[in-house]
Amino acid sequence: MATTTNYSWTTPDDTGLVKDGASAIRTLGTAIDTTTKNLNPSTTLGDIEYRSSSANTNTRLPIGSTGNVLTVSGGVPTWAAPAAAGGMTLISETVCSALSSLSLSSIPGTYKQLLLEWSGIKFNSAVEQLVSTRFNNDSGSNYAIMYLRNADSATSTNRALDDNCAAYLYYSNQAATNLQDMGAGWLLIDNYASTSKYKKFQSNQGFYTGGANQTYVVNGTWKSTSAITSLDFYRTSTATFSNDTNTSIRLYGIS
Amino acid sequence: MTKLIVNVETGEENVRELTKAEKDQEKIDAANFKVKFEAEKAEAEAKAIAKAELLNRLGLTADELQTILG
Numbered sequence: 001m002a003t004t005t006n007y008s009w010t011t012p013d014d015t016g017l018v019k020d021g022a023s024a025i026r027t028l029g030t031a032i033d034t035t036t037k038n039l040n041p042s043t044t045l046g047d048i049e050y051r052s053s054s055a056n057t058n059t060r061l062p063i064g065s066t067g068n069v070l071t072v073s074g075g076v077p078t079w080a081a082p083a084a085a086g087g088m089t090l091i092s093e094t095v096c097s098a099l100s101s102l103s104l105s106s107i108p109g110t111y112k113q114l115l116l117e118w119s120g121i122k123f124n125s126a127v128e129q130l131v132s133t134r135f136n137n138d139s140g141s142n143y144a145i146m147y148l149r150n151a152d153s154a155t156s157t158n159r160a161l162d163d164n165c166a167a168y169l170y171y172s173n174q175a176a177t178n179l180q181d182m183g184a185g186w187l188l189i190d191n192y193a194s195t196s197k198y199k200k201f202q203s204n205q206g207f208y209t210g211g212a213n214q215t216y217v218v219n220g221t222w223k224s225t226s227a228i229t230s231l232d233f234y235r236t237s238t239a240t241f242s243n244d245t246n247t248s249i250r251l252y253g254i255s
Numbered sequence: 256m257t258k259l260i261v262n263v264e265t266g267e268e269n270v271r272e273l274t275k276a277e278k279d280q281e282k283i284d285a286a287n288f289k290v291k292f293e294a295e296k297a298e299a300e301a302k303a304i305a306k307a308e309l310l311n312r313l314g315l316t317a318d319e320l321q322t323i324l325g
Contacts, residue, residue, distance in 0.1 A: 092263035100273055100281075101258040108264055130288060139280055149295075157299060164287060171292075234281065236288035240257070251263060 007035050007056060050077050088115065088252045095248045098124065098240040102233040103137070104251055109193030109227055111253030116231060120247025121170040121183035121207075128173035129237030131183065132165035135199070135222050137232040139164055145220040151212045167203040167218060169233065169249075170241065174208075181208035182244055185216075192228040199228060 001010045009031040012024040038057045041049060046063025064070075064079025071080045089111070092104060107114065121131060134143075141162040149157040170183025185205030192199055199222040206215045222228075231251065235241060243249070256273040273281070310320060 092261055092266070094259070094261055096259070098257065099259050100256045101277065103258065103260045104263050105260055106262045106264040128292075129285075132284075139284070151299075157295065159295075164284075234284055236281075236285045 007031070009035070048077075084255065086255045088254050091251045091253050093248045093250045096121070096241055096243045098242055099233075100235060100240055102249070103230055104232075104249075105230040107192075107229050107231070107251070108253070109229070111193070111255055112191070113254040114189040114192045114228070114231075115252040115254055116167075116187040116189075116249070117185075117252070118169050118247075118249040119182070119184040120179060120244035121241055121249075122176040122181075122244055123170070123172060123239040123241055124175060125239045126174045127237045127239045129235055129239055130171035131169040131233055131235050131241045133167050133169060133187065134165050134232045134234065135189075135224070135228045136226060136230055138222070138224065142223045143220055144223060145218055147216055147218040147220075149214065149216050151214045163220075165234075166201055166220060166222065168205055168207075168216060170205075170207050171214065172207060175239075176208065179244055179247070182247075183207040189228060194225070195227050196225055198223050198225065 002013050003010055010024070010027050012020060016024070035056060039049075041047075041058055041060040043060065044062060048061050048063075049058035050061060051057075052059040059076070061077060061079070065081075067081065068079040069082045070077055072078070073080070091107065091114075094102065094104065096102060116133070123129065141164050143163045143166050144160075145163045145166075146160045147158070149159070166189075167185070167187045168183075169185065172181075172183070174181070176182045183205065184207070185203060187201060187203040189199055189201045191197060201218075201220050201222065203218040203220075204216070205218075206213065208214070233241075233249075256278070258271055258273050258277065260269045260271070261267075262269075306317075310317060313320075315323075
């Protein structure tokens with residue numbers, strides 16, 4: 001018996017007898033039906049097919065869950081949840097009002113980095129002082145810092161020291177009334193939840209004091225293997241600190 | 256002497272007075288601040304004086320020096 005080129009379906013020979021026609025057609029139809037089903041095994045809405053390891057036989061892949069993406073596993077397509085995207089999550093936002101001290105406690109250890117941002121930090125009186133932040137309220141000289149300070153481009157200072165705080169939120173000798181004169185900046189803490197490594201941090205702060213704008217660029221290491229679970233803010237004099245209108249201290253977790 | 260404690264996991268806020276230990280720490284921080292920033296000011300002033308003396312010897316103004324340095 002003759003066969004077709006691609007799927008080897010059996011067809012009558014040219015010399016075959018007419019009386020064998022019905023049987024030949026039935027044989028051919030059955031073969032076509034089987035092949036078609038092997039190539040199209042879908043049964044349900046959303047199904048797709050891909051070639052299996054056997055020639056002319058596809059494998060049915062049922063539709064995945066909502067939000068799934070098509071990916072490859074073990075050399076074949078499969079539906080899977082998309083990889084988690086990185087990003088920032090606002091953990092807390094605080095508006096300070098006439099505070100002597102502030103503590104952001106119970107920081108979850110589920111992020112890769114912490115980012116603290118602040119703006120509009122001001123004092124209520126013209127006393128020279130600063131507002132600083134510490135990790136886990138550690139007041140020891142455990143913050144190895146290299147900083148560059150620049151004041152109105154006229155005076156710059158490079159310094160390395162073991163400080164007792166991580167970042168200055170504001171340093172001034174005045175009760176600021178203009179937003180541009182108040183404390184603003186950011187502090188990025190890497191690998192903060194580690195219980196085996198020291199913590200690297202970087203910060204950048206700008207504020208106005210003594211008739212000059214000041215900028216601090218800080219690169220530091222907190223010499224502790226404890227996971228950071230709180231950020232603690234303190235002052236160095238008697239003036240209280242507050243946020244100006246529409247400003248705050250914001251803590252983000254970075255995935 | 257108000258301290259605000261924010262539990263960032265629950266959002267719960269608690270306001271209380273500073274404890275004696277916290278007040279004592281505040282005094283230490285104030286003293287450290289004074290020492291640190293007085294030293295920094297003195298260093299900056301010394302640098303400024305040295306710079307002015309050098310410029311004077313060279314017969315240059317600060318603006319002229321800046322022009323040379325580009």
